[in-house]
Amino acid sequence: MNATIDVNQIVADFEESKKTPNFPFVTLSYAQSIDGSIATKNRIQLGLSGAASMRMTHELRAVHDAILVGIGTIISDNPKLTVRLVPGASPQPMVIDSTLRFPLDSKLLESKKMPWIATANQIDSVHENTLNEIGCRIMKFELDEHGKVPLPDLMHQLWLSGIKRIMVEGGASIITSFLELRLADLVIITIAPRFVGGLPAICRELKVAMSIKSAAYTHLNGDLVIWGQLS
Numbered sequence: 001m002n003a004t005i006d007v008n009q010i011v012a013d014f015e016e017s018k019k020t021p022n023f024p025f026v027t028l029s030y031a032q033s034i035d036g037s038i039a040t041k042n043r044i045q046l047g048l049s050g051a052a053s054m055r056m057t058h059e060l061r062a063v064h065d066a067i068l069v070g071i072g073t074i075i076s077d078n079p080k081l082t083v084r085l086v087p088g089a090s091p092q093p094m095v096i097d098s099t100l101r102f103p104l105d106s107k108l109l110e111s112k113k114m115p116w117i118a119t120a121n122q123i124d125s126v127h128e129n130t131l132n133e134i135g136c137r138i139m140k141f142e143l144d145e146h147g148k149v150p151l152p153d154l155m156h157q158l159w160l161s162g163i164k165r166i167m168v169e170g171g172a173s174i175i176t177s178f179l180e181l182r183l184a185d186l187v188i189i190t191i192a193p194r195f196v197g198g199l200p201a202i203c204r205e206l207k208v209a210m211s212i213k214s215a216a217y218t219h220l221n222g223d224l225v226i227w228g229q230l231s
Contacts, residue, residue, distance in 0.1 A: 004052075004220075005056055005218060005220070005225060005227075007056060007059045007060050007063060007188075008059070008063050010186070010188075010227060011025070011027060011060075011063050011064075011165065011186065014185055014186040014229060015165070015185070017185070017229070018185050019182070019185055020155070020183075022156055022159050022160075023152075023155040023156060023159050023183070024065070024066070024155060024158055024159050024163045024164055024165055024166040025164065025165045025166070025185050025186075026155070026166055026168060026178065026183050026184050026185050026186070027060065027064065027165070027166070027167045027168065027184070027185065027186045027187075027188060028168045028175065028178050028179070028184035028186070028187045028188070029057065029060055029167060029168070029169060029187070029188040029189070029190075030169055030170050030175060030189060030190070030201060031048040031049045031053065031057075031189075031190040031191075031192060031223075032048065032189065032190070032191060032192070032200075032201050033046070033048060033191075033192055033194045033195060033196040033198070034191055034192065034193055034194060034195060035195050035196060035197060036200045036201055036202070037196035037197065037198035037199060037200060037201075038170060038171065038172060038175075038198070038199060038200070038201045039076070039171070039172075039198050039199045040196065040198040040199070041197075041198050041199060043072075043076045043199065044076075045076065045077045046196060046198070048190070048192040048194065049190055049192065049223065050192070050220065050221045050222055050223050051221065052220035052221045052223070053190045053192075053220045053221070053223040053225060054085065055085045055086060056190075056220060056225065057190075058083050058084060058085040058086045058088075059086050059088075060167055060188065061081070061082070061083045061088075061090065061091050061167060062083045062086055062087070062088025062089065062090075062091075063088070063165065064091045064165040064166055064167040065091055065092060065162070065163045065164055065165050065166065066091050066092040066093070066094050066116075066158065066163045066165075066166045066167070067081050067091040067092070067093055067094065067166070067167045067168075067169060068094040068095075068096065068166055068167070068168045068169070068174070069081065069093075069094075069095060069096075069168075069169050069170055069171065069174065070095070070096050070097075070170065070171050070173055070174040071095055071096065071097035071098075071099075071101050071102065072171050072173065073169070073170055073171045073174075074095055074097075074102065074103065074106055074108070075101065075103060076171075078103075078105075078106060078107050079107065079108075080107045080108070080110075080111065081093045081108065081111075081169075082111060090111070090112075090113065091113075091166075091167065092113050092116060092163065093108050093111065093113060093115040093116070094115065094116045094117075094118070094158070094163075094166070095108070095115050095116070095117045095118070096118045096148075096149050096154070096174060097117050097118065097119050098118075098119055098120050098143060098147060098148055098149050099119070099120070099123075100117070100119045100120075100123045100125065100127055100128060100131075100138075102115075102117055102127075102131060102136070104130070104134075109134060109136075114134065114135035114136050114137070115136055115137075116136070116137040116139055117131065117136055117137070117138050117139065118139045118140075118141060118149045118154050119138060119139070119140060119141070119149065120140065120141065120142075120143050120149070121140045121141060121142050121143075122143075123138075123140065139154070139157060141153055141154065141157075148177070151177055151178065151181055151183055152181065152183070155183060168184070170201075172199060172200065172201055172202065172203040173203055175201050175202065175203075176201075176202050176203050176204055176206070179202070179206060179210065179230070180206060180207065182210070182230055184230055185229065186227065186228075186229065187212055187226075187227060187228060187229070187230060188225065188226075188227040189225070189226050189227070190220075190223050190224070190225050191223065191224040191225075191226065192222070192223050193222055193223070193224075210230055210231050211230075211231045212226065212227075212228035212229065212230065212231070213228055213229045213230065213231045214228050214229065215227070215228040216228060
C-alpha cells in the first residue's frame with residue numbers, strides 16, 4: 001500500500017525531544033539499496049530514490065535551514081542541494097572539507113546561497129582567498145585526532161550562526177561520523193528494492209551498535225521509508 005509522509009510534522013514532533021542544547025536539530029537522511037549501498041564501487045552516483053521518495057527529500061530540504069555533505073559528495077556527484085520538486089526555500093549548503101579541495105566548477109557556486117565550508121585552521125592558501133572572493137564562508141576549526149573537522153564544534157558554531165535545523169545527506173564518511181557521535185536527532189532512510197553490491201552507507205564498524213527507537217515506516221511507491229530516533 002502506498003502512502004504519503006508529512007515530513008514537516010515528523011520533524012516538528014522529533015524536534016521537541018532534541019538531544020543537545022545549543023546544537024541545531026539534526027536530521028540524517030539518505031537513500032540506499034536493499035543491500036546497503038549508496039554508490040557503486042567506483043563512486044558513481046546511484047539514482048536510487050523513486051519519484052515519491054525524491055519528492056520527500058526535497059520536502060525535507062525545504063523545512064531545514066541548512067543541508068550538509070562532505071567534500072567527497074561534492075567532487076563525485078556535483079549536487080545542487082536545492083529545493084526543486086516542491087515549493088519552499090532552499091537550505092544553506094554546508095560542506096565539510098578539511099583540506100579545502102572545494103572545486104571551482106561546483107554547482108553550489110551557481111546558487112543564490114554561497115556554500116559555507118568547514119576546514120582546518122592551518123589552511124591558508126590562494127584557493128581560500130578565491131573562495132572568499134566568490135562569496136563562500138570559510139569556517140576554520142582545529143582538526144581532531146583523526147584529522148577531521150570536529151562535528152560537535154561545527155554544530156555549535158552553526159547554531160550560533162542561526163542554523164536551528166540541519167539536514168545531513170552524506171556521503172558515507174559523514175553518515176558514519178554522525179552515527180558514531182550520536183549527533184542525529186532524527187534518522188530517515190529510504191530503502192530502494194535493488195541490489196547493487198557497491199559502497200555501503202556505513203563505511204566502518206561502529207564502536208557501539210545502535211538501533212532506531214520507536215521506528216515507523218511506510219511505502220512510497222516501490223521504496224520503503226523508515227524513520228525514528230537513535231537509541
